[in-house]
Amino acid sequence: MPRLKLAALSRYLLKGQFHTRGCLISRVRTCPTVARTPVQQLTSTWPYQTRAAHTDTTSSLPNNAPSPIHVPLRKQLKDEAKKQKALGKKKKKNVNNQVVDGWELTVGIEIHAQLNTAKKLFSPAVTSFNDDPNSHVAYFDLAIPGSQPLFQQETLIPALRAALALNCEVQNVSRFDRKHYFHWDQPSGYQITQYYEPFARDGRITLQARDGIAAEDGDGISVGIKQIQMEQDTAKTLAQPGELHWVDFNRVGVPLIEIITLPDIHHPATAAALVRKVQILLNAVDACVSGMEAGGLRADINVSVRRSDDPSAPLGQRTEIKNLSSFKAVEDAIIAERDRQISVLESGGKIESETRGWSIGSTETRRLRGKEGEVDYRYMPDPDLAPVIIGDDLVSHLREGMGELPDAEVDELIQRFGLTPKDALSLVALDDGNRIEYFWNVVDLLSKRFGSDAYSLEYLRGYQLAANWILHELGRLTSDRIEDAAQDLGFTEDGQCHRVPVRHLTDILFYLHQRKITAKVAKELLWAVFRRRIPDEYATMDAVLDEENLWFDELNEDEYVELAHAAAEGQEDVLNQFVDYKQYPQGKLMFLVGRMIRLGAEERIDPKEAERIMKRVIEERLVPAIRSGSQA
Known part of the structure; x- marks a missing residue:
């Protein structure tokens, strides 16, 4: 294929116009999965400010394809539970599934949160979450040759608020690195992040029993935060029928922070509680756009196990579970991966370093790919970005205004x-x-x-x-x-x-x-x-x-007492339950209160007051009368 001119490449990337000579169009048309799809739909993954790609898949289906039906999350979970029950797989309740005898679980968490900013991290394009796809994209977002990153200073403010809320030490100097990998959601072939010199380190978050930690952690636990780094988000992939994917570049370059904890967590419920606590803190300081339920916060979980009879033994080989999007998913996925690793080790197998996935309602994690390491990503300092210098006066000002x-x-x-x-x-x-x-x-x-x-x-x-x-x-x-x-x-x-x-x-x-x-x-x-x-x-x-004459004209005390006697009349079997009882018959008391309300003017009766008066009448008048009658 001859080398395309820059103008042709620009028309392809920015306007969706294919170069008609050479092999580009012919190869696309021979692909069986896209041959039935109009060219306009294919090009909608690329153009700048195009409005052809909509997230509403019902308007983009082929004529003979059925419309997808939205199934609420709660129904998905119930259906999956029924399916597992039919297969004879009864799930153990998480509260009773926090530990496995003879084994120690270790968990570290990486939380990605979208920052609450008006601009992207390295371009002046507007951050967009609900607008038409590809309507807020700058040249740098698409990695157009010649475009350069320009750090938007205002994106640093919510990141600093998040670091202070998590008790981190803000670094006066931080630098950006390139993390290389190739995927359609990252046009440049690398992600700009802060790997070697992040803007915040050495934080700590305290979890208490009221935060929902595992009972085994007692009254509380302190989890260390290794570092918090700024980085850019990737594009959003929109799955379509027929193995087709659209790509919305509005999300490329949206500012993120990645919060990396130390492996201080040993129970699944505590891991879920930490993610929930982080979300609450980020919302409280207005650092985060939205929570897990809206996709503004995602968690990657690193899980390893080792036998508990040798505390000095090194931690086991860890695996990573990617893109967990709910607190329940965090706890369930950790339990499933822990049990899988234990089963492999007990059968004489070996845990592989790999990335695994998790689906709603699942009972098992699934392999996605081998785990990339530092060498695979080929980290290098970004030559186009200067160091970020953060003054102590700015940090002090933000700390004083935290509230x-x-x-x-x-x-x-x-x-x-x-x-x-x-x-x-x-x-x-x-x-x-x-x-x-x-x-x-x-x-x-x-x-x-x-x-x-x-x-x-x-x-x-x-x-x-x-x-x-x-x-x-x-x-x-x-x-x-x-x-x-x-x-x-x-x-x-x-x-x-x-x-x-x-x-x-x-x-x-x-x-x-x-x-x-x-x-x-x-x-x-x-x-x-x-x-x-x-x-x-x-x-x-x-x-x-x-x-509407809705004011409460309550009965006076004499009227309540008279009504209580009327309700108790003829209820000797019930009243006998209040004589020499071992456990106070509260249910019988409420039965008599219900009779009071039915016999009287309901709009003039306060149930709490009726309960108080009925209890007093029983104890002071009716029960003594029953006892004296039995003695006679």
Whole structure:
């Protein structure tokens, strides 16, 4: 084939125009997998600012091909579990599968996170995640001859925030290296990274029991971070029917950080907890674009095993599991690879250094290729990039503006409001930290409504109520069982919510805490706010309560006592359960409370108060009467 002119190559790369002479087109057309595909679809993997390649595969299928059906992740997992059960492979629960007698597991993790920046790492092209494919690509992104990398200084800021959040030592001087490999997702044939001199080293992350670590790790564990390096992301491959792949170069050059831990982890659940903790920290300091669920954070796991009877023996040969995209996948893949390695060694085999893959719902890892080493990648300093010099004044400025990190905030929620560790962690982690800001806004308004003694024990339940509703009741508004499930609640960075404004939720919680409305009415009001009936139909919360007569006119204590006696009448068999019991019959008590609610005016009864009164009536009046009757 004759050498193409630069102009012809440019037309091919930037406009998708094939050179019609020579062997390029003829060879493409003889390929059976692409002969049935229009040329426009083939060229859509290359051009600059083309809009031919869409991620929606339904619009690009051949006429006789069935449309692909999107299957939710949860359904995929359930279907895979059913398939394994049918094959007689019953999966052991992970909580009981953290250790194998006689063996020690060692895990190291490499986490790749997309940085929250407006520009790519070495080009002024805009970072793009949801735009049309190949619509934000610069010459350097495509490795056009003559194009040069230009380090975008603003990409360093979120990287430094991440390093400080992970307790790393920022290096004053760092340099970029070339990591060579050839694949269609890397046009230049190499990736620019920081292998020898990264910008951050020697970090440490502390995991506590509340973070979800394995029970075998006790109250906590400290995991060392070897280094954090900046590098560029690769292109995104879009699989199509007929063994065809499209390539979207919008992602080429998007700034990444790679966080490399020391092999300090020995239990699968702890590895998953570390990845989750890193994601929470990166979100808290606004360093990361998105989490694992959206593809903004990916984890590679290095796994090795050795016999536990000789602690001085070297670590076993490690294998790497690539591109794990969920916390559950991290734990499941480690367990599967650990068990595979143990099985190989116990049968007299040898563990090969290799890269392995993992699929959703699998029970085994699969071989992808032999593991590349340092020699294979031919690392070399990048001659086109100068060293990155980071001043101590910049690091100090960023450290002072870090604000409160998640662990400190979780501690405050537990100590100040008495929340459970699980609820506190959920509040901090949800919606990229926006939900906890919403909670603080609600707390501020509630404290003003409560008055001068706002933070006394008397009002503690009100703040706990706020946390519970923000976590659970708001979540039910968009659950899969609700017709409005597709509608996002719309939390913002300043702690507002488009669908449930802070002031409306505060009104509901205040009236519920003051027992001016029932829990049932409160939930109905929340629905009215979510569906925008307030303020579209009713101007204020008070207006809807007045017009619909929803204020809680609770029974007085004498009326509760009278109703309790009425509910207990004729229930001698039930009441006998409260005489000389070994375990308090709570179920029978709630049965009688249910009778109270059915016999009385439900809209005037508080179930908690009804339970309190019924319990008191039983203990002070009914049980003594039964005992005296039996003695007589």
